[in-house]
Amino acid sequence: MSEQYIVEEQDQSKRIDKLLSDALDDVSRSQIQGWLKDNIVKVNGSSVKSNYKVQEGDEITWEVPEPExxxxxxxxxxxxxxxxxxxxxxxxxxxxxxxxxxxxxxxxxxxxxxxxxxxxxxxxxxxxxxxxxxxxxxxxxxxxxxxxxxxxxxxxxxxxxxKSVERRYEAIVHGMITHEFGTIDAPIGRDPKDRQRMAVVEGGRDAVTHFQVIKHFEDFTHVECKLETGRTHQIRVHMRYINHPLAGDPKYGPRKTLDMEGQALHARTLGFEHPRTGEWKTFEVQPPEAFQEMLAYLEERQK
Structure with a gap:
């Protein structure tokens, strides 16, 4: 099956292996590099190397290998x-x-x-x-x-x-959210303009995200998001929909963002009924070091 990606202005001068690994979930950068080496990926009809820097308007195409x-x-x-x-x-x-x-x-x-x-x-x-x-x-x-x-x-x-499983996430999003809490109830489906992304679309699958502000920063907000449903990229799509995309998100966020490897999103809390005993189990883990360092940076910058 042939796939296509048109380079936008915000992606100008990115390495092609980095661009595609960011754009394609579940495909690693090393795998993209292998595709480039095997001439599976082409730019404007021609083969390029992994370090090729894309230009606005470049047409990137590739044939997804048949599953073995x-x-x-x-x-x-x-x-x-x-x-x-x-x-x-x-x-x-x-x-x-x-x-x-x-x-x-x-x-x-x-x-x-x-x-x-x-x-x-x-x-x-x-x-x-x-x-x-x-x-x-x-x-x-x-x-x-x-x-x-x-x-x-x-x-x-x-x-x-x-919808009885408890799933709470921490995220850092762009902009200052004016409400202390809220609910985003908006259906999610494949983006008709870019099939590599999801979007809020008419006729999409029901999707509900509840959010609560943890802390405001000058131009970012630290939030907790609680999932009622679990659609692909749900939090990332919903926060973009309300004009507060996740920091560091290469697919749904702005190019100018915090210096992070991927989106600032952490699945902190998980609760469910044990399948054998019926006992309610809740687990919680703090965000990784890179996430906490970014919060510390925002705190220090605000002083």
Missing amino acids: PMELKAENIDLDIVYEDSDVVVVNKPAGMVVHPAAGHGSGTLVNALLYHCKDLSGINGVERPGIVHRIDKDTSGLLMVAKNDQAHRSLVEQLQN
Whole structure:
């Protein structure tokens, strides 16, 4: 299947491997570099190297390789396990880690690490996504629940569908939000102008995000976002929709932003009913060092 990306003014002079890895979730920069080396990616019909700096109006095209039967390998990758028993694992995923393998990159993902650590994971989502009940974006850090067996998987998915799972995020967004709290109820679907992005669109899937201000800064706001639904890129799309895009977001934010590797978004709190015992479990992890350093920078700048 052929894909296309037209370079906008805000992306002028970016390296092509960086631009595409930012634009395409679940495709790593090294994978993009491999595509460029294999001439899968072309600019204005011609092959280029990874360090090519794009120009406004460049037409980037690529043929997505046909998926090959994937033999997942367990990899000894460090994991921050917050909780584990015979049914469930709760992981604090670092920013920059892809959750599950996709065509062309079957290594270095959370799933590869889980296979080494757990051995057994639920098989409901098939061979490429064992145990994965829900996901967070590559550059978003924070808590994920993983099912070790099919019974646990079905229970956790049902809780997500019933909107009973508690999911709270911390984010840094552009601008000063004038309300202390609010609710964004706006349907999300594929952006008709750019199929690599999601957008608030008529006829999209219901999406509800609640937010509360933690602290105002001069031109940024530190917020907590609570998900009622879990659409792709929901917080990123909703905050852009109300003109407060996430800091550092290469897909939905402005070019002039905080110096971060990816969006300032962290899945801080996760709560659910244990699939076997029925006990309510709540877990919380503080944002990673880079996120906290950015908050400290904003604090210092405001003095």
